[in-house]
Amino acid sequence: MTLTTEPDTEGLEIEADTTVGGYEATQRKRWPRYLAHAILIIAVFVFVSPFVWAFFTSLKPESEIFATIYQIIPSEPTAENYVQVWNEQPLDRWVMNSLIISTGIVFFTVLLDTLAGYALAKGRFRGRGITLTLVIGTLVIPPQVVLVPLFLEMNWLGWGNTYWAIMILFIANPFGTFMMRQFFMTIPDSLLDAARIDGCNTFEIYTRIMLPMAKPALASLTVFTFIFAWGAFLWPLIIVNDGAMFPLQVGIALLTGPYTSNWGQLLAAAIMAAVPVLTAYLLAQQTFMEGIALSGGGKGQ
Amino acid sequence: MNTPFVLQKLGYSAQNEPIIGGALIFLIAGLSIGYLAFVRNEMNAGIVLKVGSVLLLAFAALALFWPQRPWPH
Amino acid sequence: MAQPPETRQERIRDALPSLGFADPNANTAWYLLVAPKILLMAAVLILPFLGSVYISLHEWTPLALNKPFIGLENYARLLSDGVFHNALINTGTYSLALILLDVPIALGLALLLDMNLRGTRIYSASIFLPVVVSWVVVSLIWSWLYNPDYGMINAFLSLFGSEGLDWLNSRDTALASIIIMSIWKHIGFNMVIFLAGLKGIPNTYYEAATVDGAGRWERFRYITLPLLKPTSFFVVIVTLIFSFRVFTQVFVMTGGGPVDSSITIVYYFWQQGFQEFNMGYASAIAVVLFVLVFAFSILQQRSWGGDVDY
Numbered sequence: 001m002t003l004t005t006e007p008d009t010e011g012l013e014i015e016a017d018t019t020v021g022g023y024e025a026t027q028r029k030r031w032p033r034y035l036a037h038a039i040l041i042i043a044v045f046v047f048v049s050p051f052v053w054a055f056f057t058s059l060k061p062e063s064e065i066f067a068t069i070y071q072i073i074p075s076e077p078t079a080e081n082y083v084q085v086w087n088e089q090p091l092d093r094w095v096m097n098s099l100i101i102s103t104g105i106v107f108f109t110v111l112l113d114t115l116a117g118y119a120l121a122k123g124r125f126r127g128r129g130i131t132l133t134l135v136i137g138t139l140v141i142p143p144q145v146v147l148v149p150l151f152l153e154m155n156w157l158g159w160g161n162t163y164w165a166i167m168i169l170f171i172a173n174p175f176g177t178f179m180m181r182q183f184f185m186t187i188p189d190s191l192l193d194a195a196r197i198d199g200c201n202t203f204e205i206y207t208r209i210m211l212p213m214a215k216p217a218l219a220s221l222t223v224f225t226f227i228f229a230w231g232a233f234l235w236p237l238i239i240v241n242d243g244a245m246f247p248l249q250v251g252i253a254l255l256t257g258p259y260t261s262n263w264g265q266l267l268a269a270a271i272m273a274a275v276p277v278l279t280a281y282l283l284a285q286q287t288f289m290e291g292i293a294l295s296g297g298g299k300g301q
Numbered sequence: 302m303n304t305p306f307v308l309q310k311l312g313y314s315a316q317n318e319p320i321i322g323g324a325l326i327f328l329i330a331g332l333s334i335g336y337l338a339f340v341r342n343e344m345n346a347g348i349v350l351k352v353g354s355v356l357l358l359a360f361a362a363l364a365l366f367w368p369q370r371p372w373p374h
Numbered sequence: 375m376a377q378p379p380e381t382r383q384e385r386i387r388d389a390l391p392s393l394g395f396a397d398p399n400a401n402t403a404w405y406l407l408v409a410p411k412i413l414l415m416a417a418v419l420i421l422p423f424l425g426s427v428y429i430s431l432h433e434w435t436p437l438a439l440n441k442p443f444i445g446l447e448n449y450a451r452l453l454s455d456g457v458f459h460n461a462l463i464n465t466g467t468y469s470l471a472l473i474l475l476d477v478p479i480a481l482g483l484a485l486l487l488d489m490n491l492r493g494t495r496i497y498s499a500s501i502f503l504p505v506v507v508s509w510v511v512v513s514l515i516w517s518w519l520y521n522p523d524y525g526m527i528n529a530f531l532s533l534f535g536s537e538g539l540d541w542l543n544s545r546d547t548a549l550a551s552i553i554i555m556s557i558w559k560h561i562g563f564n565m566v567i568f569l570a571g572l573k574g575i576p577n578t579y580y581e582a583a584t585v586d587g588a589g590r591w592e593r594f595r596y597i598t599l600p601l602l603k604p605t606s607f608f609v610v611i612v613t614l615i616f617s618f619r620v621f622t623q624v625f626v627m628t629g630g631g632p633v634d635s636s637i638t639i640v641y642y643f644w645q646q647g648f649q650e651f652n653m654g655y656a657s658a659i660a661v662v663l664f665v666l667v668f669a670f671s672i673l674q675q676r677s678w679g680g681d682v683d684y
Binding site for chain 1: 305306308309310312313314315316320322323326327329333337339341343344345357360363364367368
């Protein structure tokens, strides 16, 4: 499903009433369109300008940042903030950590959720009802309730400061399982029966039928999980105290300590942290939005 | 072979060490996606999955040969 | 009738123990598929959840030798804890503000985008942009915007002759500042879900209504709103559940201050559990959080979700 369709050409007002998404637009009533455009343009300004301001500030030398607030565009843009933060803080390692953690979370979540979702949707086995109830019941548990015992559990295992400890909380999330189950239930049983007759076993059905047919749901789950994993904060903050293992978010959040009012550098760090996701977003913006829409809007229909 | 100990060792990499655990994760992910994308034709894998699997393997190499950047301060 | 194994592959397959993969009714195969997820869930979510309740009934400092059972004493302390009261009120205010402001504005924007104007792609991409950027980055950027002397917001206000506010540094405005920023960040998320819901309403309904003489407002009230009910229900409940867990922006922007004026439940939980290491007390806070969210979800389901099926 696409969220945007081709816009109507606005010049053809002379013809009979045109329908725009259920709203009439005759030649007399063009002002709703203009009003809508106006509101949306203001919205664009509101939602984009903070990033632009932050970016410009990061390009200013320290002296200029605190000189005057009316100079938005830097008079002599400099990269010194970026260079300084890059040299003083292990940003590259933090980015690598975040990539590792996010990749691991997304991969194992998708793997485990599709397997379990498939079993819960199409499987016939004893205890299926109980298992399903268990999954739905676990959806209710907010992660925060679990953090103290999980912290103790991880340290008892000796897994403090490891990638596994960070990842494991997110991989255990039942949301994806529920979502994949809902999706797999829409696949007709006849397809599976035909495959069985052809000699496929359970696992082959998984790879040859279930996964290929689930591509849109998989994409959606991947995007959703990735955004969630990339932004993970509280749990890594708790379980990791070694600077080498910080994910990016924790690393830059803690920069407010050493860099308290050094806004040039703080903002440079923030911008650098935003670049990976921003690039991915600009390249695949449609996928991001549809990922969220399918996860949520799918239920609404 | 003390499995828990090995897992623990894999999961942590100090300041300038090669990130073995990370490389392992990238390797597993890259190989699996690669398998689905290139071997399993039913997947009809688009360019995203194919490029993605190659990218993941590249990251595995990057993590393994993580440049020994002198630790800041 | 089964043929005798002819190929080498078949002979190998027969020799290996069958884990029941071939038989759709065999339990083993399905158990294998489900096991990793369920076991992980049990170890990471279910057992620790029970553990949290257990710990909340004790006085629990990780390094202490003695972790005495104190029954409901932690909860009793919470009842009279002024900071916790602040946390409750602040979190409730935050959640309410999001539901009352974020959701309607998101719906409004979705309606505008549903009109399919030229440039919709740019509009929606811009509105959704803050959703994609992480909370930490957005918090840092807005901390700068809120800077009383050099931030853009006060600069903008001064153009109209206003002196500007203290935003994050003042007891009166700290929480409101966080709320405004959070609405800004989250609105695109709800908008996208609303838009998907709007696209799902068939045009034929609108056309029929127009033929019957219904105006813009009537179409909205009698077609759009009712058909949007499942989507709205979903948006509100998700906003509610996630807003109660607010932490990151408080951590980065105010640290709960000034003077606990912007402290939230999860922030207080973190403070107690991992700064002061009063883990029993922190667990009690967490359990209360669970009960609150659970109660609100049930409440909403009862009052609103009548004909919504999952």
